[in-house]
Amino acid sequence: MFYLKYRPKTIAELDNSRVRDQIKKILESKNLPHAYLFVGQKGTGKTSTARIFAKAVNCFKRSSIEPCNHCANCLAIASSSFTDVIEMDAASNRGIEEVKNLIRETSFLPMSGKYRVFIIDEAHMITTDGFNALLKTLEEPPETVIFILATTNLEKLPKTIVSRCVKVNFGKGLQKDIISMLKRITIQEKLNYQNDFYSLIAKHSDYSFRDAAKILEEVSMQKIKSVEKLEVFLGIRGKSNLLEIIEAKNAKKTYEWVEEFSQNGGNFKNLIEDILEELRIQLLIKKGVKIEDEKTADLTFSEISRLIKLLMEAYQLLRSTPIESLPLEIALTEFYNVSPLVIPNEARDLN
Ligand SMILES: Nc1ncnc2c1ncn2[C@@H]1O[C@H](COP(=O)(O)OP(=O)(O)O)[C@@H](O)[C@H]1O
Ligand SMILES: [Mg+2]
Numbered sequence: 001m002f003y004l005k006y007r008p009k010t011i012a013e014l015d016n017s018r019v020r021d022q023i024k025k026i027l028e029s030k031n032l033p034h035a036y037l038f039v040g041q042k043g044t045g046k047t048s049t050a051r052i053f054a055k056a057v058n059c060f061k062r063s064s065i066e067p068c069n070h071c072a073n074c075l076a077i078a079s080s081s082f083t084d085v086i087e088m089d090a091a092s093n094r095g096i097e098e099v100k101n102l103i104r105e106t107s108f109l110p111m112s113g114k115y116r117v118f119i120i121d122e123a124h125m126i127t128t129d130g131f132n133a134l135l136k137t138l139e140e141p142p143e144t145v146i147f148i149l150a151t152t153n154l155e156k157l158p159k160t161i162v163s164r165c166v167k168v169n170f171g172k173g174l175q176k177d178i179i180s181m182l183k184r185i186t187i188q189e190k191l192n193y194q195n196d197f198y199s200l201i202a203k204h205s206d207y208s209f210r211d212a213a214k215i216l217e218e219v220s221m222q223k224i225k226s227v228e229k230l231e232v233f234l235g236i237r238g239k240s241n242l243l244e245i246i247e248a249k250n251a252k253k254t255y256e257w258v259e260e261f262s263q264n265g266g267n268f269k270n271l272i273e274d275i276l277e278e279l280r281i282q283l284l285i286k287k288g289v290k291i292e293d294e295k296t297a298d299l300t301f302s303e304i305s306r307l308i309k310l311l312m313e314a315y316q317l318l319r320s321t322p323i324e325s326l327p328l329e330i331a332l333t334e335f336y337n338v339s340p341l342v343i344p345n346e347a348r349d350l351n
């Protein structure tokens with residue numbers, strides 16, 4: 001898997017630029033803080049960074065702030081067999097007993113490293129009792145202990161916990177950083193794509209490095225090389241195309257288009273998202289909002305809003321449908337059932 005194979009192993013490889021600089025500064029500082037809070041959306045590098053951090057502070061051959069990735073400690077951490085790095089998933093270990101066990105662990109001296117590093121993932125899942133038990137240890141941890149709490153939901157953490165940690169904000173993956181990651185992977189995989197190709201993947205990755213790496217892997221497996229093919233794959237091919245057919249109220253052509261899209265392996269989730277985005281813009285235009293470079297669709301206000309509602313329902317149904325194209329086909333059928341297939345322009349303007 002690309003996203004595991006190319007998981008960053010050094011600080012320099014962290015493509016999340018804001019985080020990279022912050023982590024560098026922390027590791028260079030004379031007094032290393034003992035508690036950290038890594039906050040950010042999924043797939044932005046919290047776990048990867050926590051492991052790099054654990055290596056950096058425990059590396060035998062540390063010449064700079066970077067871990068060497070070759071010494072016994074670095075190798076043990078990489079293979080999750082290092083007794084001084086303890087990872088706990090708070091989603092499944094959230095109660096007071098688990099936290100107490102963890103606190104007991106902090107009283108032991110490191111076996112082979114300099115620090116015992118406790119990485120608590122999904123930290124917001126810890127119970128109130130658990131947090132209370134953790135508070136004191138977090139405030140005055142033993143000299144040889146480092147805590148790294150990772151969370152996607154900062155607002156669910158008690159303020160008392162937050163205020164005792166150095167916060168590192170991972171945010172969402174920036175487009176330019178995700179592109180750097182994709183290029184780092186393709187250079188090593190000896191793949192070569194146009195710049196637009198990378199931007200398009202980054203745009204469809206939900207701001208997640210992990211998702212972007214997954215798309216790239218699928219695309220390379222499918223031997224997709226051109227931007228046009230990538231558009232089909234991502235389901236954004238001809239979104240305007242489909243909208244134009246809908247505007248013309250050509251039912252037969254509409255179903256043919258959807259069938260072809262389906263045959264080509266198009267992604268219906270992305271397709272519906274893109275059409276909704278376009279319809280939203282059309283709604284704004286109808287309300288007099290000026291939007292550059294947008295042409296006005298040949299649909300009335302009520303048609304646009306009805307189409308939006310139907311497509312939102314179709315979007316929900318995507319999760320449970322046995323046939324991917326069906327929700328969209330039903331939505332369009334309902335749309336045409338109410339909207340007369342051919343109506344004169346004058347009549348339509350009265351809508
Ligand atoms: N900053 C980054 N630079 C490069 N790749 C990244 C970065 N952050 C995440 N990734 C990719 O995403 C995958 C998941 O990252 P992970 O650290 O598990 O994220 P999180 O813990 O925030 O969900 C990694 O294996 C890696 O492929
Ligand atoms: Mg993680």
Ligand SMILES: [Zn+2]
Pocket residue numbers: 058059060061062067068069070071072073074075
């Ligand atoms: Zn090392």
